[in-house]
Amino acid sequence: MLTELRVRDLAVIADVTLPLQPGLNVLTGETGAGKSMLVDALALLLGERASADVVRPGAEKTVIEALFGDDLVLKREVTREGRSRVWINGSPATVGMLAQIGATLVDLHGQHETQSLLRPDAQRDILDAYAGAAVARVAVRDAHQRLRDLEQREAELTARQDDVRRKADYLRHVVQEIEKAAPRVGEDDALETEAKRLAHADELGRLARELETTVDTSGSSLARAHKILTALVKVDPSVGKWQELLDAASANAQELAEAARSYAADIEADPARLAAVEQRRDLLFRLQQKHGPSIPDILATRDSSARELDLLDTADLDLRNLAEERAKAAAEFERACAALTKQRTTGAGTLSQAVNELLPALGMAGGMFATRLQPRPTPYAQGAEDVVFEVTLNVGMDARPLAKVASGGELSRLMLALKVVLAAHDAVPTLVFDEVDQGIGGEVGVRVGEALARVAGRERQALVITHLPQIAAYADHHLVVAKGSKGGVATSDVRVAAGDVRTREIARMLGDADMETALRHAAELLRTASAKTAARSGTRSSPGSARP
Helix, strand or coil, X not given: CEEEEEEEEECCEEEEEEECCCEEEEEEECCCCCHHHHHHHHHHHCCCCCCHHHECCXXXXXXXXXXXXXXXXXXXXXXXXXXXXXXXXXXXXXXXXHHHHXXXXXXXXXXXXXXXXXXXXXXXXXXXXXXXXXXXXXXXXHHHHHHXXXXXXXXXXXXXXXXXXXXXXXXXXXHHHHHHHCCCCCHHHHHHHHHHHHHXXXXXXXXXXXXXXXXXXXXXXXXXXXXXXHHHHHHCXXXXXXXXXXXXXXXXHHHHHHHHHHHHHHCCCCHHHHHHHHHHHHHHHHHHHHHCCCHHHHHHHHHHHHHHHHHHHHHHHHHHHXXXXXXXXXXXXXXXXXXXXXXXXXXXXXHHHHHHXXXXXXXXXXXXXXXXXXXXXXXXXXXXXXXXXXXXXXXXXXXXXXXXHCXXXXXXHHHHHHHHHHHHHCXXXXXXXXXXXXXXXXXXXXXXXXXXXXXXXXXXXXXXXXCCHHHHCCXXXXXXXXXXXXXXXXXXXXXXXXXXXXXXXXXXXXXXXXXXXXXXXXXXXXXXXXXHHHHHHCCCCCCCCCCC
């Protein structure tokens, strides 16, 4: 539960700390004192989008911190530039992480959140939560996904099969053309080299023979070099190491002459072979133009075309298998939808009955609430039907969808009735209500106070912003917001109200011009609320108790 909320430099709030307790916490104060700003602060802490205008004039940043239980601290800063920083137990985090954690800790119901009751998905979620249909929903979702996957695979394979059928003749031609040509990797480079040699055979032979003659002629020069080096060594033995270089030069010259002689002997003009090489090069060039640009690309085209043709042999069997799997998946999806529909049908009846039992006490004596399941033409991931909340606000009127008939105040009370009914099914420990008292007063306010106390119960916590003394009287913990001035800037402050201070706040809320009368009325409201709460919980209350 939310133990403490601290807000610094948020709009009219300079530095406020709200100590909160289990049960029903109420926040009261004059209009414009800043009560709703504290709810806004909590919304920011739970991941709501922030803007720079939330920062108090003259401050550099807004800081919001909350302690949940004894061991979880959430903190968020919003700078004047609109940038956010987040910490969870002192470690840096993201706003997204805040939102995820916050959804498990606090259920926030301001006017905006109450409007969500008009959305079909919110109505479906409420019914499913009440009906205990979480497992059945997951089963429907998973069965639908499996069916969609199989349908997609079947459609893709059918499309591929049709595509291959349309171009089968072309694919066969490609495979046959490439297999007949039988190109080899590197063959084009080898043929190019051979073609050049054959085309210039005469010149190559002449040059090779000339090279051989030139190297042979240089032999006498190398012999002369041997004699000169021998004379040098006699005078200076240090140049003897040159002998090795001269010997190598002589050996290389001999080897080069032999290579040139052999090359010249092998070179022979062969017009027939040249024509064959050029013909083969032309064939490879055409293949490269069509399927290339390289021989590896040509061979890859042959292989991919062959694989596509293989699909014609395997697709029919694969499609039959997929059709069988799809039929099984469709049957499983249908069974899952039927199971979910059954749970929803049962839950719809009991939810409507439970809400209708509460409406008269909440000032909607002529109202009737109904949960209608509207079958869909085609089931989808959320089941075989849509969930529609309908309401009759006056006797004799037809039921109409909630989105078309309810006012803001009626929506708030319907949401409250649903929260009372759903309390046993809701795992979120802290509920926050803002503007739940819109459009009500008198005895209806008393009933709303009772309902809020019931929602809070013993194992959870509710924080309510209210203008009604009838609601405030049911609080287990009463906080009062007051606005003053600090440094020339409007400033809100919060104090805990107990004993006489609380009685005076209830008297102020009653608006009675005679303070003594208002104080007596306030004390009576507190005694009555305390007695009703004690009776409901099975405890005794002392006369005049004001529920500190």
